[in-house]
Amino acid sequence: xxxxxxxxxxxxxxxxxxxxxxxxxxxxxxxxxxxxxxxxxxxxxxxxxxxxxxxxxxxxxxxxxxxxxxxxxxxxxxxxxxxxxxxxxxxxxxxxxxxxxxxxxxxxxxxxxxxxxxxxxxxxxxxxxxxxxxxxxxxxxxxxxxxxxxxxxxxxxxxxxxxxxxxxxxxxxxxxxxxxxxxxxxxxxxxxxxxxxxxxxxxxxxxxxxxxxxxxxxxxxxxxxxxxxxxxxxxxxxxxxxxxxxxxxxxxxxxxxxxxxxxxxxxxxxxxxxxxxxxxxxxxxxxxxxxxxxxxxxxxxxxxxxxxxxxxxxxxxxxxxxxxxxxxxxxxxxxxxxxxxxxxxxxxxxxxxxxxxxxxxxxxxxxxxxxxxxxxxxxxxxxxxxxxxxxxxxxxxxxxxxxxxxxxxxxxxxxxxxxxxxxxxxxxxxxxxxxxxxxxxxxxxxxxxxxxxxxxxxxxxxxxxxxxxxxxxxxxxxxxxxxxxxxxxxxxxxxxxxxxxxxxxxxxxxxxxxxxxxxxxxxxxxxxxxxxxxxxxxxxxxxxxxxxxxxxxxxxxxxxxxxxxxxxxxxxxxxxxxxxxxxxxxxxxxxxxxxxxxxxxxxxxxxxxxxxxxxxxxxxxxxxxxxxxxxxxxxxxxxxxxxxxxxxxxxxxxxxxxxxxxxxxxxxxxxxxxxxxxxxxxxxxxxxxxxxxxxxxxxxxxxxxxxxxxxxxxxxxxxxxxxxxxxxxxxxxxxxxxxxxxxxxxxxxx
Ligand code: GLC
Numbered sequence: 130x131x132x133x134x135x136x137x138x139x140x141x142x143x144x145x146x147x148x149x150x151x152x153x154x155x156x157x158x159x160x161x162x163x164x165x166x167x168x169x170x171x172x173x174x175x176x177x178x179x180x181x182x183x184x185x186x187x188x189x190x191x192x193x194x195x196x197x198x199x200x201x202x203x204x205x206x207x208x209x210x211x212x213x214x215x216x217x218x219x220x221x222x223x224x225x226x227x228x229x230x231x232x233x234x235x236x237x238x239x240x241x242x243x244x245x246x247x248x249x250x251x252x253x254x255x256x257x258x259x260x261x262x263x264x265x266x267x268x269x270x271x272x273x274x275x276x277x278x279x280x281x282x283x284x285x286x287x288x289x290x291x292x293x294x295x296x297x298x299x300x301x302x303x304x305x306x307x308x309x310x311x312x313x314x315x316x317x318x319x320x321x322x323x324x325x326x327x328x329x330x331x332x333x334x335x336x337x338x339x340x341x342x343x344x345x346x347x348x349x350x351x352x353x354x355x356x357x358x359x360x361x362x363x364x365x366x367x368x369x370x371x372x373x374x375x376x377x378x379x380x381x382x383x384x385x386x387x388x389x390x391x392x393x394x395x396x397x398x399x400x401x402x403x404x405x406x407x408x409x410x411x412x413x414x415x416x417x418x419x420x421x422x423x424x425x426x427x428x429x430x431x432x433x434x435x436x437x438x439x440x441x442x443x444x445x446x447x448x449x450x451x452x453x454x455x456x457x458x459x460x461x462x463x464x465x466x467x468x469x470x471x472x473x474x475x476x477x478x479x480x481x482x483x484x485x486x487x488x489x490x491x492x493x494x495x496x497x498x499x500x501x502x503x504x505x506x507x508x509x510x511x512x513x514x515x516x517x518x519x520x521x522x523x524x525x526x527x528x529x530x531x532x533x534x535x536x537x538x539x540x541x542x543x544x545x546x547x548x549x550x551x552x553x554x555x556x557x558x559x560x561x562x563x564x565x566x567x568x569x570x571x572x573x574x575x576x577x578x579x580x581x582x583x584x585x586x587x588x589x590x591x592x593x594x595x596x597x598x599x600x601x602x603x604x605x606x607x608x609x610x611x612x613x614x615x616x617x618x619x620x621x622x623x624x625x626x627x628x629x630x631x632x633x634x635x636x637x638x639x640x641x642x643x644x645x646x647x648x649x650x651x652x653x654x655x656x657x658x659x660x661x662x663x664x665x666x667x668x669x670x671x672x673x674x675x676x677x678x679x680x681x682x683x684x685x686x687x688x689x690x691x692x693x694x695x696x697x698x699x700x701x702x703x704x705x706x707x708x709x710x711x712x713x714x715x716x717x718x719x720x721x722x723x724x725x726x727x728x729x730x731x732x733x734x735x736x737x738x739x740x741x742x743x744x745x746x747x748x749x750x751x752x753x754x755x756x757x758x759x760x761x762x763x764x765x766x767x768x769x770x771x772x773x774x775x776x777x778x779x780x781x782x783x784x785x786x787x788x789x790x791x792x793x794x795x796x797x798x799x800x801x802x803x804x805x806x807x808x809x810x811x812x813x814x815x816x817x818x819x820x821x822x823x824x825x826x827x828x829x830x831x832x833x834x835x836x837x838x839x840x841x842x843x844x845x846x847x848x849x850x851x852x853x854x855x856x857x858x859x860x861x862x863x864x865x866x867x868x869x870x871x872x873x874x875x876x877x878x879x
Contacts, residue, residue, distance in 0.1 A: 130458050130463045130464070135451070135454050135455065135458055136451075138206060138208070138454065139447060139450060139451055139454060141206065142205075142206060142450070143205070144433055144436060144443075145180065145433065146180060146205060146206065146208075147446055147447065147450045148428060148429065148432045148433055148446070149177065149180035149181050149182060149429065150180075150182035150208070150450045150453050150454070151182060151420060151421050151422060151428050151432070151446075151449055151450065151453065152177060152180075152181040152182060152183075152421070152422055152428050152429045153181065153182070153183045153184065153185055153213070153389065153421050153422065153423045153424060154171070154174050154177060154178060154181045154183075154184045154185075154424065155167070155171065155174065155184070155185065155186055155424050156184055156185060156186030156187040157174075157186070158171075158174040158175060158177070158178050158181075158184065159178060159184060159187060159196050160187060160192065160196075163186040163187050164186040164187075164214070164215070164531045164532070165186065166185075166186060166215055166392065166531065166615075167391075167392025167393055167423070167424055168392065168393055171424060171425065171426055172426070173426060173429070173430075177429055178200070179200070179203045179204065180204065181210070181429075182208075182210070182211060182421065182453050183210060183211035183212070183213055183257075183421060183453075184196075184210060184211070184212060184213070185212075185213040185214060185215075185259075185423065185424070186214060187212055187214070187254070188212075188214055188220075188250065188253045188254050188255055188532060189253060189254055190252060190253055190254045190467075190470040190471050190472045190474075190475050191470075191472050192254070193212055193253075193254030193467070193470050194254070194467050194470050196210065197209060197210055197212075197466050197467060197470075198466075201466060208454070208457070209457055209462040209463065209466035210466075211256055211257060211453070211456070211457055211460075211462070212254055212255055212256045212257070213255070213256065213257040213258070213259060213310075214250065214255045214257075214258060214259070214531075214532070215258070215259045215260065215529060215531055216246050216247075216250045216255060216258040216259075216260060216307070216532070217258075217259070217260045217262065217276055217527070217529040217530065218230070218242065218246070218260075218526075218527065218529070218530060218671065219242075219246055219488075219526065219530045219532075219533060219671055219672065220246050220249040220250040220253060220255070220479075220532050221249050221253075221479045221480050221532065221533070221534065221537065221672075222245055222246075222249060222479070222480050222481075222484040222485060222487075222488050222537075222672050223488070223526045223530045223533045223537075223538070223671035223672045224242040224245070224246070224487075224488050224491050224671050224672075225488075225491050225492055225495040225668055225669065225670045225671055226275045226276070226526075226527040226529075226649060226668055226669040226670075226671070227239075227261070227262060227275070227276050227277055227278050227288070228274055228275050228276070228277060228278065228279060228649065228650070228668060228669075228693055228694065229491075229492075229495035229667075229668035229669065229670065229690075229693075230242065230278055230288060230491065230495060231277070231278030231279035231284060231285070231288055231693030231694075232279075232495045232496075232497050232666075232668065232690040232691055232692060232693040232742070233491065233494040233495045233689075233690060234284065234690075234691050234800045234802075234822050234824070235494055235824070236287045236288055236290070236291035237291065238490070238491045238494055238495075239278075239288045239289075239291040239292050239295065240291040240292065240294050240295040241295060241487050241491075242292075242295065242487065242488070242491055243260075243261075243291070243292040243293075243294070243295025243296045243309075244295040244296075244298070244305075245295075245484045245487055245488075246258070246295070246296070247295060247296045247297075247298070247305060247306050247307045248305040248306075248469075248478055249475070249478060249479050249480075249484070250307055251304060251305055251306060251307050251468060251469030251470075252304075252305075252469050252470065252471055252474040252475035252478060252479070253470070253475050253479075253532075254467075254468075254469075254470040255307055256307055256308065256460055256462070256468050256469075257307055257308045257309075257310060257353075257354060257456075258296055258307050258308070258309060258310065259310045259312060259356060260292065260296065260309060260310065260312075261278075261288075261289040261292040261293065261296075261309065261311060261312075261347055261352075262276040262277055262289075262312050262313065263277075263285055263286075263289040263311050263312070263343040263344045263346075263347055264276075264277050264312075264313055264316070264317045264318035264343065264358075265277070265280065265282055265285060265316070265318050265319075265339060265340050265342075265343050266279065266280055266318040266694065267280050267318065267319070267703075267704040267705065267706040268318070268320075268322075268323035268703045268704035268705075269323070269622050269650045269651040269652070269694065269696075269697065269700070269703050269705070270322065270323025270324070270618055270619055270620060270622060270700065270703050271318065271320055271323035271324075271325065271618055271650075272325065272612070272613045272614050272615065272616065272617030272618050272619065272649070272650065273317070273318070273325065273613075273614065273615055273617075274318070274613070274649070274650045274651075274694060275527050275528075275529070275613040275614055275649030275650060275669060276527070276529055276614070277318060278693055279693030279694050279739070280693065280694045280695065280706040280707065280708070280739055281693075281707075281708065281739060281819045282339055282340070282342035282343050283342065283818070283819045283820060284693065284819060284822075285342070285343035285346075286342055286343050286345065286346030286347070287346065289311065289343065289346060289347040289350075290346040290347045290349070290350040292309065292347070293309045293311070293347045293350040293351060293352045294350060296308070296309040297309050297351060297352070297353070301353060301459055301460050302459065302460060302461040304468065304469035304471075304474075305469060306469075307469075308352075308353040308354060308456060308459075308460060309347070309352040309353060309354070310352065310353070310354035310355065310356050310389065311344055311347045311348055311352045311354070311355045311356070312355070312356035312358070312391070313356055313357065313358030313359065313360075313367075313391055314344055314355050314356065314357055314358055314367060314373070314374075314378060314388075315336065315340060315341065315344060315358060315362065315367060315373060315377075315378075316329050316331060316336055316340045316358065316360065316362055317329070317358035317359065317360050318340075319331050319340065319360075320360055322618075323618050323619075323703060323704070324618045325359075325615065325616050325617075325618050326359045326360065326616075327360060328360065328361050329360045329361060329362050329363070330363055330364075331362070331363070332363075334812055334847055336362070337847040337853070338812075338846050338847040339708075341377070341382075344382075345382055348378075348382050348383075348384050349382075349383075352386065353386040353387065353456055353459070354386050354387045354388070354389055354456070355378060355384060355386065355387075355388050355389075356388075356389050356390070356391055357374070357388065357389070357390045357391055357394055357419060358391060358394075359391050359394055359397065361401060361403075365403070366394070366397065366398045366401050366403050367394070368390045368391075368394040368395050368397075368398060368410075368413075368414050368417065368419055369395075369398050369403055369404065369410065369413035369414055369416075369417050370417055371413075371416055371417045371418070373417075374388060374417040374418045374419065375417065375418050378418075379418060385452075386452065386456065387420045387421060387452045387453055387456050388418055388419050388420050388421075388452075389419070389420065389421040389423055390414065390419050390421065390422055390423045391423060392423045392424050393423065393424055393425050394423070395410050395411065395414045395419065395422050395423075395425055395427040395428070396410060396425035396426075396427055398410040398413060398414070407425070407426065407427045407430065407431060408427075408430075408431040408434065408435065410427050411427040411428055411430075411431040411432055411435065412431070412435050412440055412441055414427065414428075415428075415432070415435075415441055415445055415446070415449070416445070418449070419449075420449040420452050420453055421453065432446065480537060480672070485672065485673055488671060488672050488673040488677075489673035489676045489677045489680070490677075491673075491677070492667075492670045492671070492673050492674060492676070492677020492678065492680075493677045493680050493681055493686040493688075494689060494690060495667075495668060495670070495677075495690050496665055496666065496667050496668075496670075496677070496678065496681050496688050496690045497665065497666040497688070497690035497691065497692055497741075497742040498663070498664075498665050498681075498688040498690070498742060498743040498744070498745075499658065499664045499665065499666060499696075499737050499741070499742070499743065500658055500661060500662070500663055500664040500743075501662075501663045501743055501745070502662045502663065503662060505601070505641050505643060505662040505663045506643060506663045506665075506682060506684075506745065507681075507682065507683055507684025507745060508601065508643075508682050508683055508684070510554070510599075510600050510601035510641065511553060511554050511555060511600075512554075512555050512598065512599040512600050512601070513545075513549075513554060513555070513556045513557070513599055513601050513602075513603065514556070514557045514558070514559065514595045514596060514598065514599040514601070514602045514603070514640075515541055515542060515545060515556065515557070515558045515559075515602075515603045515605055516558075516559050516560075516561045516592045516595060516596065516602055516603070516604055516605065516631070516635055517560065517561050517562075517604045517605035517606045517628065517631065517645075518560055518561065518562060518563060518564035518605070518606070518607075518628065519540075519541060519564075519605035519606060519607050519645065519647050520540065520541050520542050520558050520559070520560055520561075520605045521540050521541075521542050521558075521560060522540065522564060522605075522607075522647075523535040523536065523538045523540055524538070524609075524610040525538050525540070525610075525647060525669065525670055525671060525674040525675075526538065526610070526669055526670075526671045526672070527610065527613065527614055527649055527669040527671075528610055528611055528613065528614030528615070528617070528649075529614055529615075530671065533671070533672070537672050538671070538672050538674055538675075539672065539673055539674055539675035539676050540674065540675050541603075541605050541645075541674070541675045541678065541679075542558050542675070543675050544674075544675030544676050544678065544679040545558075545675070545679060547676075547679075548679050548683060555598075555599070557595045557598055557599060558595070559588070559591045559592040559594075559595040560588050560591075560592070561588050561589060561591070561592035561631045561635070562584075562585050562588050562589060562592075562627045562628055562630070562631040563584050563585060563588070563627060564607075564609050564625065564627075564628070565609050565612075565625045565627065566585065566625065566626065566627040585627060589631060589634065592631060592634075592635060593634065593635070593638070596635055596638040596640060597638070599640065600640055600641060601640060601641040601642075601643065602635060602638070602640045602641065602642050602643070603643045603644075603645065603682070604632060604635065604642065604643065604644040604645065604661070605645050605647070606624055606628045606631075606632065606644065606645065606646060606647070607624070607628075607645075607646050607647025607648050607667075608624070608625070608647065608648045608649060608650070608652070609625070610669070612625075612649070613648070613649025613650050613669070614649065619650075620700065621653075621700060622650065622651070622652050622653050622697075622700045622703075623652060623653045623654075623655060624646075624652065624654075629655065632644070632657065636660050636661075641662050642660065642661045642662050642663075643661065643662060643663040643664075643665075643682070644657055644661040644663070644664050644665070645665050645667050645678065646664070646665070646666050646667060647667055647668070647669065647670070647674075648666065648667075648668060648669070649668070649669050650694070651692075651694050651695060651696040651697060651705075652696070653697060653698070653699055653700050654696070654736070658736070665678075665681070665688065666690075666692070666696075684745060684795070687744050687745040687746065687795060687796065687797040687798065688742065688743065688744055688745065689742070689744055689797070689798040689799070689800060689824070690742045691740045691741060691742040691800050691802075691867065692737055692738065692739055692740060692741050692742060692867075693739070694706075694739065695707055695735035695737070695738050695739045696735055696736050696737040697735060697736055698731050698732055698735075698736045699730075699731050701728070701731060702728075702731060702733075702735075705735055706739065707735065707738055707739040707740070707817060707868035707869075708739075708815040708816070708817060708818050708819070708868075709815060709816060710813050710814070710815060710816070711813070711816050712726040713726075714726050716733050734869070738867055738868045738869045739819075739867070739868040740800075740802050740819070740866070740867035740868040740869075741866075741867035741868070741869070742800075742867070744793075744797035744798065744799060745793070745795050745797055746791050746792075746793025746794065746795050746796070746797035746827075746829065747791075747792045747793040748789055748790065748791055748792065748793075748797075748799045748827075748866065749789070749790045749792050750787050750788070750789050750790075750801075750864070750865065750866070750872060751787050751788040751789075752787075752872065752874070753785055753786070753787055753862055753863070753864050753872055753873060753874035754785070754786045754787070754874065755783050755784070755785055755786075755839075755862065755874045755876055756783050756784035756785075756786070757781075757783050757876065758875065758876045758877060759876060759877050759878075759879055760781050760782070760783050760839070760841065760876060760877070760878050760879070761781050761879055762841055762855060762857065762878055762879065763781075781841075782838045782839060782840050782841075783838075783839040783862075783876055784836050784837070784838055784839070785803065785836065785837045785838075785839055785862050785864060785874065786834060786835070786836045787801070787834070787835055787836075787864045787872070788832055788833070788834050788835075789801065789825055789827065789832065789833055789835055790827070790830075790831070790832040791827035791828065791829055791830060791831050791832075792830075793829055794829050795829055796826065796827065796828045796829060797826070797827065798824050798825065798826040798827075799824070799825055799827070799866060800822055800823070800824050800866070801822060801823050801824075801825060801835050801864060801865070801866070802819060802821075802822045802863075802864070802865060802866070802867065802868070802870070803819070803820050803821035803822065803823075803837045803839075803862070803863070803864055804817040804818060804819055804820065804862075804863040804864075804865075804868060804870070805817070805818055805820045805839070805843055805844065805860055805861070805862055805863070806818070806860065806861040806863070807844060807846065807856070807858065807860055808858060808859040808860060808861060809858050809859065810846065810848065810856055810858070811848045811849035811850065811856060812846070812847070812848065812849050814846065817863060817868055819868070820837075820839075820843045821837050821843075823835055823837070835864075837864065839862060839876075841855050841878070842855075844856075844860060844878060855878060856878075857877075857878050857879055858877065858878060859875060859876075859877050860875065860876055860877070860878060861873050861874070861875050862874050862875070862876065
């Protein structure tokens with residue numbers, strides 16, 4: 130529909146119609162079994178279903194078509210309903226969780242995965258996905274780290290922008306694409322103590338320098354929606370934060386799309402003690418520019434009175450309604466209100482071999498090998514035992530894969546039976562224990578048996594018997610699906626006790642021990658790294674779990690994943706991240722000077738740092754060589770937005786060069802990472818910041834020269850003058866295989 134017609138439509142709508150376009154209903158209003166992903170129950174939802182502008186939690190092509198038809202027939206202006214759903218890392222073909230996708234250090238994996246997800250979801254009637262989650266995460270106690278691509282702003286920006294490309298394609302009108310929603314704006318990952326829905330107290334400097342980067346890239350990529358976050362930012366709940374939403378998001382970042390609250394977040398401003406009542410909360414949210422009220426009655430019950438009392442300008446309302454109408458129009462809903470919904474197409478494309486192969490490839494690339502002693506991997510044993518609850522556990526996706534049918538997930542046992550059928554390799558299987566036991570509160574959903582005691586005695590006996598009949602044991606352990614995701618903060622980030630007990634009994638058998646960890650977060654792995662011969666983080670791998678993991682264990686694919694979040698020695702180190710400040714008393718590498726920044730009982734450093742991951746080969750790297758030790762800065766003064774200078778082509782660059790050699794006996798792929806440290810700034814600077822990475826695949830014995838171009842833009846940060854700019858001075862360049870690299874060179878910006 131042309132813009133003028135949209136304007137005319139808006140003009141013709143009653144006040145009630147306009148207000149209701151800003152109301153989103155839970156799917157249960159239309160169908161009992163809809164996905165429940167939030168708390169608020171709405172008394173009047175039933176009455177509102179004739180006029181509400183959107184609904185979340187529904188899918189199913191024919192059902193959605195039926196709802197849409199009824200809705201439009203009853204709507205005074207036949208305006209189509211908008212269907213939104215959380216498709217975070219998979220609709221039917223479920224890809225590895227975003228934290229695992231971050232570990233691939235490969236934006237193409239994220240883009241291709243998002244494209245598959247969009248295609249399946251769109252055919253299933255979905256028009257908007259609440260993804261990508263672009264929150265920077267630094268605290269493994271927060272369960273939602275599983276939904277983020279990790280602790281680095283630069284990597285997060287690349288991965289989430291790639292997801293937007295995959296979801297939206299070149300035109301959201303296209304039937305195989307959906308509109309993307311960047312969330313949760315902003316700094317939800319900074320929740321104090323890793324506790325969900327909690328307070329965030331970070332300076333504007335830290336917000337701008339570290340946290341906003343991850344949202345900026347997917348928004349610049351053209352995401353059509355942004356979602357507000359549950360947290361307060363320095364005392365102000367995001368859904369009522371006019372500075373954050375209008376000055377930063379809309380004015381500085383240039384976001385012109387639809388801003389939707391998180392589930393109940395407008396109403397929650399009352400709980401926070403920010404709004405006296407729902408009416409005040411509605412007014413604050415409108416002033417902040419929140420266009421859609423997700424699943425509360427704040428807007429539906431109060432906006433009319435606010436307009437009539439002159440407390441809310443109708444122009445503000447019209448702007449919000451126009452953004453919603455424009456989104457519907459750009460999705461083509463006025464011409465085709467069903468968008469991509471088609472049972473026939475859905476059956477034709479869903480879980481296709483092509484999609485499964487892409488998911489399998491994503492699994493392989495996301496696995497992070499942390500230990501591999503005595504070359505125990507790739508597997509070379511004829512008598513193998515798989516032991517642990519993840520031998521047969523089908524819930525290998527994340528809690529946010531809400532439409533996943535885990536019957537489609539390939540378990541470890543299924544993959545091994547396929548792999549070794551008819552071979553001379555004997556494989557035995559034992560679950561060894563229940564996945565969790567009574568010491569794990571799984572919150573609102575119990576997935577697992579609760580007859581723990583008798584089960585575990587029997588299961589352990591079987592496991593110990595199987596252990597005696599093999600020479601290599603693969604432990605398949607991990608968190609429950611429900612121990613990461615929303616509302617799953619943990620103060621103790623070890624494996625479930627029942628699994629730790631199993632591990633300790635099996636390791637006494639003295640066999641070769643390979644441990645796989647299914648997890649949605651970094652864990653305190655206790656003595657597993659020391660007592661296992663090999664250790665691999667497999668994350669929440671999704672539909673092709675067993676296949677992807679087996680491809681790597683058998684050496685068909687050499688592991689290349691790199692940690693997207695630091696793993697701690699102890700939970701007491703959290704929040705833990707590589708791009709930290711040096712402090713005034715950095716703990717020296719050697720010696721134990723008392724008065725330095727340290728713990729008495731734990732190292733400062735991560736047990737396994739960001740960017741770390743082994744391959745099946747070994748690599749050497751030469752010293753970093755720079756094309757110059759000086760970079761002249763030319764400030765051309767043109768700006769893209771208030772705080773970012775454009776790329777000035779008069780700026781010099783410096784080439785950083787290394788030679789990498791595969792010194793092992795097998796072909797492998799290494800991910801070279803470029804880090805930069807600004808040695809002195811008008812505000813203190815992190816000891817390292819990732820500014821680039823390149824994958825290099827080398828045959829055994831092969832070498833390659835790898836270069837990175839260092840630009841002035843890479844040196845910019847939020848300075849004490851409240852500008853995003855570089856400052857003259859000394860810089861260090863690091864190129865290595867993880868964030869702990871000390872392979873450095875120095876240059877000066879003048
Ligand atoms: C949830 C989550 C958000 C999700 C929304 C809709 O509470 O915080 O990430 O997209 O509700 O399900």
